[in-house]
Amino acid sequence: MASDIVETEGLDPNFVAPSLLDETTELAEESGNAPEWQALPEIVSSQARSVKVLIAAQIFGSFGMGASASVAILLAQSVIDSEALAGVARTSLTLGAAVFGIPLAILATRRGRRFSLSSGWALGAVGALVLVLAAILSSAVLLIAGMLLFGAGTATGLQTRFSATDMALPKKRGRTLSYVVWFGLFGSVLGPNLGFPGEYVARWLGLPLLAGAFVLAALLLAVAAVLTLVFLRPDPLKVAQSHHAAAARVAAGANPVPATTVPSKKRGAFRTVLPAIWSIPTARFALIAVVVSHVSMVSLMTMTPVFMEMNGATVTLVGITISVHVLGMFAFAPLVGWASDRLGAPAVIVIGQVIFLGSAIAAIVIGPESTMLTPSLFLLGLGWSCGTVPGSILLSSSVPTEIRTTSQGVVDAVMNAVAALAALCSGPVFVLIGFSGLAIGVIILAAIVLATALVLPRAAWLPRS
Structure with missing residues (x-):
C-alpha cells in the first residue's frame, strides 16, 4: 500500500490513487458507512511526517516572528517620533496577519498547503528585510509596509496549526493541532531576545543596531519556507481533498474517475x-x-x-x-x-x-x-x-x-x-x-x-x- 501514495502536486485536488479509491469503495460497501481513510497505514505514516515538518517550520517561523514582540516596538518608536503613528505601525503587524489570512487560505485550496505555507513564510522574510531598510532609511512608509508583510508570517503560523489536522483522525484533531501550537512556545519565548544577537549582526554588517534582529528574522523565516516547500510531501491538504472527493463520489454512486473541476x-x-x-x-x-x-x-x-x-x-x-x-x-x-x-x-x-x-x-x-x-x-x-x-x-x-x-x-x-x-x-x-x-x-x-x-x-x- 505504501506505493499507492503518490505526490499530487500539479494534479487536480480531486485526484485519488486508484487503489486507494478502490479500497475506499470496497470498505464503504462492506460496512455501509464511509471508512475513516485517515486510519490507513500509509496515511498514518504521511501524517506523522507532515506533522514533524510543520512543527520544525513552526519553530523556525515563530522564532523569527518573535522579534515583533520586542524589537519591532522599539524600531517603531525610533523611526517615528509620534507615539500615535508608532501605534499605527505596531498595529500594522496584526493588520498584515488579517490581510494575508484569506489569500493564503485560498492559495492552499488551489495549490495545496505546501505552496501556501512556504509562500507565507517567504512573505514574512521579505517583510523583515523591508524593516531592515526602514531602520537604515528611517522611513515610516517602509516601516508600515514592512510590518504588513511581516504579518504574513503571523498568518502562516496560525494556518500551520490547521494544516496538521488535514489528514488527522477526527478524534485526534485536537491533540494534533495543539502539538503545533505548543511548539510555537519555543519561538515565542526565544524570539523576543533576537535583539541581543541582532546587535552583533548589525555591527558586523554596519547596520543600525535594531536592524540586526530583522536580518536574523529573515533568515529564520526563510528556513521555515524552505523546510515547508521541500519536505511537506505529499501535500496533506491535497491528500485530504482527494479522499473527500472519493467519498462524495461513492456516496453519490458515481464512477470513481478523476474530476476536472477546481474550486x-x-x-x-x-x-x-x-x-x-x-x-x-x-x-x-x-x-x-x-x-x-x-x-x-x-x-x-x-x-x-x-x-x-x-x-x-x-x-x-x-x-x-x-x-x-x-x-x-x-x-x-x-x-x-x-x-x-x-x-x-x-x-x-x-x-x-x-x-x-x-x-x-x-x-x-x-x-x-x-x-x-x-x-x-x-x-x-x-x-x-x-x-x-x-x-x-x-x-x-x-x-x-x-x-x-x-x-x-x-x-x-x-x-x-x-x-x-x-x-x-x-x-x-x-x-x-x-x-x-x-x-x-x-x-x-x-x-x-x-x-x-x-x-x-x-x-x-x-x-x-
Missing part, C-alpha cells in the same frame, strides 16, 4: 464563506469563541506593561509577567487539545471563559498592586489557549469540506482584524476608565461566549472519541 473563485470569497459559517450553529459558536478569546487576551495584555510601569514595577518584573503570560498561552496546549478530544470542544471553550473571568476578577481585585498581576496574566494566557485551540477544532469539524480551508483563513482574518482594533482601543479605554475598565471588558466578552454556548444544539457537546 471556483466565489467559493473563496469572504462574502460567501462568512455567511456560510454564521448559518451553522456550531461553526458560529466556534467563530465567536476564537475571535472573542483573542480580543480578550489582546485588550488586557496590551496595556499590562504600561499599567505595571506606572505603578513602579521594574522592567525585570514586567518581563517575567509577560513570559508567564506566554507560558499560559502555549505550555498547556497539548492538555487542552487532549481535553477537547475527550470532553468535546464546547466544554473546553466554556472552561476557558471561566478562566478569563478569574483573570479579570484577579486584575480588578489586585488593583494598583502591580507586582501581583503575574497570576492574572497567566490565567489570561491559559484562557486564550482554552478558547482558540478547541474553537479552531470545532470550526474545522463543523463546516462543509469544500469550504473548510477557506473558512479557516476567514476566521483567522476576522480574529486578527478585530484584535488590531482592540489593541488600538485599549489605550484610550485605559486612559478613560483605567485598567479595571479593561478587565470589566474581558468579563463582558466572556459572558457573551457563555451565553452563546447555552443555545448550542445538544449534539454539539458530544466529544469525537
Whole structure:
C-alpha cells in the first residue's frame, strides 16, 4: 500500500490513487458507512511526517516572528517620533496577519498547503528585510509596509496549526493541532531576545543596531519556507481533498474517475464563506469563541506593561509577567487539545471563559498592586489557549469540506482584524476608565461566549472519541 501514495502536486485536488479509491469503495460497501481513510497505514505514516515538518517550520517561523514582540516596538518608536503613528505601525503587524489570512487560505485550496505555507513564510522574510531598510532609511512608509508583510508570517503560523489536522483522525484533531501550537512556545519565548544577537549582526554588517534582529528574522523565516516547500510531501491538504472527493463520489454512486473541476473563485470569497459559517450553529459558536478569546487576551495584555510601569514595577518584573503570560498561552496546549478530544470542544471553550473571568476578577481585585498581576496574566494566557485551540477544532469539524480551508483563513482574518482594533482601543479605554475598565471588558466578552454556548444544539457537546 505504501506505493499507492503518490505526490499530487500539479494534479487536480480531486485526484485519488486508484487503489486507494478502490479500497475506499470496497470498505464503504462492506460496512455501509464511509471508512475513516485517515486510519490507513500509509496515511498514518504521511501524517506523522507532515506533522514533524510543520512543527520544525513552526519553530523556525515563530522564532523569527518573535522579534515583533520586542524589537519591532522599539524600531517603531525610533523611526517615528509620534507615539500615535508608532501605534499605527505596531498595529500594522496584526493588520498584515488579517490581510494575508484569506489569500493564503485560498492559495492552499488551489495549490495545496505546501505552496501556501512556504509562500507565507517567504512573505514574512521579505517583510523583515523591508524593516531592515526602514531602520537604515528611517522611513515610516517602509516601516508600515514592512510590518504588513511581516504579518504574513503571523498568518502562516496560525494556518500551520490547521494544516496538521488535514489528514488527522477526527478524534485526534485536537491533540494534533495543539502539538503545533505548543511548539510555537519555543519561538515565542526565544524570539523576543533576537535583539541581543541582532546587535552583533548589525555591527558586523554596519547596520543600525535594531536592524540586526530583522536580518536574523529573515533568515529564520526563510528556513521555515524552505523546510515547508521541500519536505511537506505529499501535500496533506491535497491528500485530504482527494479522499473527500472519493467519498462524495461513492456516496453519490458515481464512477470513481478523476474530476476536472477546481474550486471556483466565489467559493473563496469572504462574502460567501462568512455567511456560510454564521448559518451553522456550531461553526458560529466556534467563530465567536476564537475571535472573542483573542480580543480578550489582546485588550488586557496590551496595556499590562504600561499599567505595571506606572505603578513602579521594574522592567525585570514586567518581563517575567509577560513570559508567564506566554507560558499560559502555549505550555498547556497539548492538555487542552487532549481535553477537547475527550470532553468535546464546547466544554473546553466554556472552561476557558471561566478562566478569563478569574483573570479579570484577579486584575480588578489586585488593583494598583502591580507586582501581583503575574497570576492574572497567566490565567489570561491559559484562557486564550482554552478558547482558540478547541474553537479552531470545532470550526474545522463543523463546516462543509469544500469550504473548510477557506473558512479557516476567514476566521483567522476576522480574529486578527478585530484584535488590531482592540489593541488600538485599549489605550484610550485605559486612559478613560483605567485598567479595571479593561478587565470589566474581558468579563463582558466572556459572558457573551457563555451565553452563546447555552443555545448550542445538544449534539454539539458530544466529544469525537
